[in-house]
Amino acid sequence: MPLKIIDSFDVYHLSILDENGNIDKKLMPKISEKEIFSLYEFMLLTRIFDDKALKLQRQGRLGTYASMLGQEATIIGSSYALEKKDWMFPSFRESGAYLLRGLSPEKLFMYWGGDERGMFIPKDQNNFPVCIPVATQTLHAVGAAMASNIKNEKTAFLTYFGDGATSEGDFHEAMNFAGVFNAPVVFICQNNQFAISVPRENQTKSKTIAQKAIAYGFQGIQVDGNDVFAVYKATKDALHKARAKKGPTLIECFTYRIGDHTTADDSSKYRAKKELEYWQKKDPILRLRKYMQKNNLWSKNYEDKITKKFTDLIENSVKKYESVKPQDKEEIFKYAYSSMPKKLKEQSDYLKEVGE
Amino acid sequence: MPKLNMVEAINLALKQEMSKDKSIIVLGEDVGIDGGVFRVTEGLLKKFSKSRVIDTPLSESGIVGVSIGLAINGLKPVAEIQFEGFMLPAFDQIVTHAARLRNRSRGRFTVPLVIRSPYGGGIKALEHHSEAPETYYVHSPGLKVVIPSTPYDAKGLLISAIRDPDPVIFFEPKKIYRAIKQEVPEKEYSIEIGKANIVQEGTDVTLITYGSLVRTSLRAVENLKESVEIIDLRTLSPLDVDLIINSVSKTGKVVIVHEAPKTLGLSAEISALINEKALLSLQAPIERVTGFDITIPLPKTEHYYFPDEKRIQMAIKKVMEF
Numbered sequence: 180m181p182l183k184i185i186d187s188f189d190v191y192h193l194s195i196l197d198e199n200g201n202i203d204k205k206l207m208p209k210i211s212e213k214e215i216f217s218l219y220e221f222m223l224l225t226r227i228f229d230d231k232a233l234k235l236q237r238q239g240r241l242g243t244y245a246s247m248l249g250q251e252a253t254i255i256g257s258s259y260a261l262e263k264k265d266w267m268f269p270s271f272r273e274s275g276a277y278l279l280r281g282l283s284p285e286k287l288f289m290y291w292g293g294d295e296r297g298m299f300i301p302k303d304q305n306n307f308p309v310c311i312p313v314a315t316q317t318l319h320a321v322g323a324a325m326a327s328n329i330k331n332e333k334t335a336f337l338t339y340f341g342d343g344a345t346s347e348g349d350f351h352e353a354m355n356f357a358g359v360f361n362a363p364v365v366f367i368c369q370n371n372q373f374a375i376s377v378p379r380e381n382q383t384k385s386k387t388i389a390q391k392a393i394a395y396g397f398q399g400i401q402v403d404g405n406d407v408f409a410v411y412k413a414t415k416d417a418l419h420k421a422r423a424k425k426g427p428t429l430i431e432c433f434t435y436r437i438g439d440h441t442t443a444d445d446s447s448k449y450r451a452k453k454e455l456e457y458w459q460k461k462d463p464i465l466r467l468r469k470y471m472q473k474n475n476l477w478s479k480n481y482e483d484k485i486t487k488k489f490t491d492l493i494e495n496s497v498k499k500y501e502s503v504k505p506q507d508k509e510e511i512f513k514y515a516y517s518s519m520p521k522k523l524k525e526q527s528d529y530l531k532e533v534g535e
Numbered sequence: 536m537p538k539l540n541m542v543e544a545i546n547l548a549l550k551q552e553m554s555k556d557k558s559i560i561v562l563g564e565d566v567g568i569d570g571g572v573f574r575v576t577e578g579l580l581k582k583f584s585k586s587r588v589i590d591t592p593l594s595e596s597g598i599v600g601v602s603i604g605l606a607i608n609g610l611k612p613v614a615e616i617q618f619e620g621f622m623l624p625a626f627d628q629i630v631t632h633a634a635r636l637r638n639r640s641r642g643r644f645t646v647p648l649v650i651r652s653p654y655g656g657g658i659k660a661l662e663h664h665s666e667a668p669e670t671y672y673v674h675s676p677g678l679k680v681v682i683p684s685t686p687y688d689a690k691g692l693l694i695s696a697i698r699d700p701d702p703v704i705f706f707e708p709k710k711i712y713r714a715i716k717q718e719v720p721e722k723e724y725s726i727e728i729g730k731a732n733i734v735q736e737g738t739d740v741t742l743i744t745y746g747s748l749v750r751t752s753l754r755a756v757e758n759l760k761e762s763v764e765i766i767d768l769r770t771l772s773p774l775d776v777d778l779i780i781n782s783v784s785k786t787g788k789v790v791i792v793h794e795a796p797k798t799l800g801l802s803a804e805i806s807a808l809i810n811e812k813a814l815l816s817l818q819a820p821i822e823r824v825t826g827f828d829i830t831i832p833l834p835k836t837e838h839y840y841f842p843d844e845k846r847i848q849m850a851i852k853k854v855m856e857f
Contacts, residue, residue, distance in 0.1 A: 293834025346592035376569035
């Protein structure tokens with residue numbers, strides 16, 4: 180009875196677009212110029228939205244907000260690969276993916292400003308609301324994906340979470356269910372290296388997050404999360420595989436949180452400026468711009484034109500957000516149940532009676 | 536005597552107890568280099584070692600589950616759960632094991648564990664950052680539940696909680712973390728768990744409350760002609776029933792104030808206890824001023840949810856005019 184290897188595994192890292200804007204032609208996905216413009220523009224829109232949200236928060240015009248700065252390629256490259264009928268189950272750092280999938284910026288400002296109506300997502304958009312508790316949404320995505328198997332539909336499901344989430348039990352339960360039930364789901368880990376102050380290496384002893392998929396019997400891949408082509412390709416392939424009922428995929432997008440965890444955090448307390456500077460050079464938007472410049476797809480005029488277009492759009496949405504009619508007192512009771520129980524009607528009447 | 540806010544008072548209690556008792560360790564998310572998201576554990580990592588101030592992976596169930604193991608093997612863990620709304624993944628470990636190991640093992644294994652967590656609303660935060668879930672824990676046999684309302688009490692109660700041989704849920708009202716400064720002695724003192732505090736004596740009405748609403752209640756009665764006795768429960772489990780009944784026997788009128796939802800909130804249990812033990816003293820139905828039976832709203836409408844001075848005054852008027 181010799182000691183023998185009964186199985187062995189490889190963990191892949193995918194990178195297509197380098198920091199100087201050069202691509203690996205063999206790995207480059209089929210993508211039109213129009214699509215490249217779209218990717219660039221959604222990343223830029225995400226950054227302009229993000230910048231405005233941070234400014235509004237500092238001025239007391241928005242609540243606590245989670246910035247996406249530096250993670251635009253991960254967020255846009257992955258959500259761009261979704262088809263309209265596919266479903267997205269985000270965490271709380273994917274505002275850009277909501278924008279891409281059609282949610283208006285004013286709704287997002289409403290949500291981050293503390294108005295529940297911002298998370299009423301129009302019925303033609305297959306997006307779940309923001310999920311604040313870490314990793315819990317991964318199970319919802321798997322369940323929804325299992326339902327599509329049962330109903331014999333060819334829809335794919337994508338869920339976002341961070342590196343910290345991979346320590347939660349729910350994440351592992353989601354991965355296990357996905358594997359056992361061959362759920363058409365794609366797990367996108369935005370590995371931005373930090374769960375608030377705790378660095379990735381203190382989160383898990385694994386060398387990669389991607390390799391965690393191996394234990395659950397399906398494929399995991401690490402991609403350069405600041406390379407929009409790599410993220411897009413890996414997600415597109417994984418979604419295709421999911422729709423073909425060939426199993427789930429875990430994609431670890433290796434990126435970096437340039438901003439604080441949220442506006443309630445001060446990251447200068449726990450990380451070195453040098454590290455931040457190192458990652459700033461890997462900026463995902465700059466990288467794509469370099470590629471576009473090299474391929475005559477970019478001009479100063481184009482940049483100015485789209486920047487103005489998105490800045491105007493965001494400024495207009497701020498106006499809409501700030502002029503929206505406040506919720507009535509009764510609104511807070513309305514969505515507890517399908518119909519209001521007597522005790523809530525009484526509580527609502529009492530609140531009216533209290534007056535201002 | 537130094538004037539401290541609640542964050543500083545709790546920090547001082549941790550430092551002093553940890554210096555005295557080497558078996559005490561602090562663990563949780565961001566409690567180390569970051570000093571906790573509210574800075575309650577600030578400076579602990581520097582003062583003590585990495586083996587006593589532990590930044591854990593992001594896993595609430597993990598934090599409490601391993602704390603049980605740490606406790607049964609001779610250490611005294613003070614675990615931090617970053618927000619009360621995130622304690623639910625750990626609820627299983629708390630209720631199924633921490634609270635029951637003494638009973639299950641007939642006293643052989645005990646869990647001297649403190650779980651600290653910022654508690655309650657009023658800071659205009661995101662969802663799950665403003666909850667008042669105390670009833671879940673009060674309802675679970677084997678747990679003690681403490682909610683201080685001042686820096687002085689926070690220090691004394693935390694010291695008692697750390698020294699307690701049983702698991703204690705220590706909820707810190709985040710709304711008043713930095714709102715009140717008070718003289719807090721450097722010297723060691725403790726406040727007994729299970730003892731309420733009469734923060735203002737009175738003869739007409741007994742107002743029972745805890746946490747950040749003690750301050751709101753004091754303000755609400757400031758200019759009233761009625762003489763209101765305000766009881767700060769400090770410990771929700773076990774309740775100081777004798778003190779409540781003594782006061783009710785004197786006033787005959789009761790208002791109970793809490794931010795947790797009304798249904799099965801602490802006010803329900805307290806009302807039942809008063810019915811059992813002092814029914815004949817009552818001169819009016821007991822009034823409850825509480826949160827509503829809904830998910831606490833996001834910041835734009837959060838204020839609709841909260842018991843405020845006006846609602847407290849209305850309740851006092853109602854019991855007085857009965």
